[in-house]
Amino acid sequence: MVKEYLYDEIANGIASQINSGVLKSGDKLPSVRMLCRDYGISMNTAKRIFLELEARSLIDSKPQSGYYVSRLPYMKLPLPEVSRPSQKANSNDPDELIRKVYTNMGKEGLTLFSISVPSGLLLPLAKLKKEIIHATTALKDGGAGYEPLQGNLELRRMIAARSLSWGGNLLESDLITTSGGMHALSLCLMALGKAGDTVAVESPCYPGILQVATGLGLKVLELPTHPVTGLEIEALKKAIPKINICLLVPNFSTPLGSCMPEEHKKEMVSLLAKHHIPLIEDDVYGDLCFGMQRPKCCKSFDEEGNVLWCSSVSKTLAPGYRVGWIAPGKYKEKLLQLKLAHAISSTSIVQQAVASFLKRGKYENHLRQLRKVLQENYLNYVEAITAYFPEGTKISRPLGGLALWVEFDKKINTGQLYDLAIKQNISIAPGRMFTLQNQFENCMRLCIGLLWSEEVKFKLRQLGNLACMMLSAS
Known part of the structure; x- marks a missing residue:
């Protein structure tokens, strides 16, 4: 006391x-x-x-x-509301809106606030190129042969060593490599679920997760989520009888950027293990903390092998390399069987290149710089939103990651805002993309992974002007 x-x-x-x-x-x-x-x-x-x-x-x-x-005016921009989705499983996938956003992302001259990856200008591309060249000589057959089923041994050793920083204490034998983070999540869902099963997720939730789940015939139960502390534990407790699998992003989730407190993670891991409900933990943003200390993972508290920890370098180092991994706990054999059936082997050269990058200490140096830039970006975005967006706008307060969640007055439909913004060469991610229900139509996600510039600031001003126009016309 x-x-x-x-x-x-x-x-x-x-x-x-x-x-x-x-x-x-x-x-x-x-x-x-x-x-x-x-x-x-x-x-x-x-x-x-x-x-x-x-x-x-x-x-x-x-x-x-x-x-x-803080440089932010205290409470000038309030937090978004805690989500209150329907407690019935849904499958109303916003395919058309998602296709529209992703189809336009290759358009020349487009400011991509919609895609949650760091700009190539923030990545160590020259150093990675050298590692690729080095990998062709380091590998026995120049990288032309298959990797072992579990994946590159050196990469698994480096991932296991880094797990000590968040209490994972993993061994290389605990890990299976994959072709990116979404491949890891897909394999986990395929291994654990069957058509008709229900998977619990945060609300709002990353669209890729929703699409994979519904594509596998799973029902999706969206649970109330706080913009700072993440999934509400009490809501999960009430949902236990309805669910077969839980898939969460406890550290800096997209689009909210929320981070679940350690005590919540520990309680949730114990709760799900007690009811024999596997937890798929997507930790792809965990390394992008703004502060000094990387948050622990749910896997840190896993004593029964019930947590399948998934991550990748797609959000931190090289999105196009498609290097991911799983620590599947007691479900390891199921995952190996599925990987054998669906992939046989991961890409040898890029796995070796990433392993070498980690081993030489280059990854930690890169992360320190990237975290600093992302935090500065967040502050710059908030200053621009405060200056140019409509009065009453609410925003999330992430302590890491790549996402900023914006909530407008309900009179502003961000699907319509997208149509106006794309004409100004601005791409946003409308909130309706992040749910299978009819909610978040007045919200959007902005990626803070761009290189900050006067041009980016100008595009935020244009976006704010469009939102103001929509509000005054309503």
């Missing part, structure tokens, strides 16, 4: 100083160690205080620098 009281007292005291103007925008806060020394608290309690202040959008963390009072 004393620790909880002290935690609340310190967090609220700092918040009060920020709100009253004693601490001003851009001021640097004491370090974690200084907070521990000044208040006599543990490192974990100090970190929790800073996480709480970040969740309130009062402070921002900058890698290798520390915590600063």
Whole structure:
């Protein structure tokens, strides 16, 4: 009780100083160690205080620098509402809207706010090219032969070694490589489900997950989701009798950017294991944290092999390389059988190249730079949205990832906004793409993975002007 009281007292005291103007925008806060020394608290309690202040959008963390009072006007842009989807499984796939958005993405001169990958200008393309060349000489047959069924051994070793940073403690034998993150998720759903089974997901949810699930004949149950803390545990508890599989993105989900607290992850893993419901964990954004500490995964708390941890380098390093992996726990043999039937082998050269990139320490250096850029982008986007979007606009407050969720007045239909914006060479992802239900029509996702420039700022201004016009015309 004393620790909880002290935690609340310190967090609220700092918040009060920020709100009253004693601490001003851009001021640097004491370090974690200084907070521990000044208040006599543990490192974990100090970190929790800073996480709480970040969740309130009062402070921002900058890698290798520390915590600063946020540049954002306090509560100027409120959070989106907690989603309240129907508690009946649905399959009303917005295929036409998704096709329209993705068909246009190759259009020349288009500003792609709609596709959630980092710009090639933010990726170490020259270094990757060298690794590809090196891989052709490092591999026994120049990469022309098949890999072992589980995948490149060096890559699996590097992934296992990196799992120590989030408490995974994996071995190379625990992992199976795949052709990207979606291939990993597809194999998991095929291994665990059959037509007519129900899979529980967050709402809103990544369209690719919805399409794969419905394509396999699965029913999709969308659950209420908080824009900061992710899936609501109480809603999951009530849904337990209805579901056969759970597929979640606990760390910086797209499109909300929410991050489930550790205590929620632990409780959820225990709950699902108790009811023998497998959890497919999509951790493709986990490495893109804005703060100093990468969040733990649900797999960190998995004692029974019930969590199938999936990830890739598609959102961090090389989308086109299609290098992903699964730590499938007790479902390993099922996954190997499916991979053998559907793929036989992953691509040798790119797996070796990524393995070498990780082994040489280049990935961590790249991540440090990318995280810093994405956090700066987030702040720049919010400043532009504050200046140019309609009054009453709500936005998410991600602490990592590539997505920013925007909620307009219900009079603005973002499907129609897309049609207007595409004429200005601006592509957005309308909210209706992220659900099988008739909801989120007044929302959209913006990718913050572009290289920030005056041109990007101008495109956000154009987008805001279009939204203002729609609102005034309604």
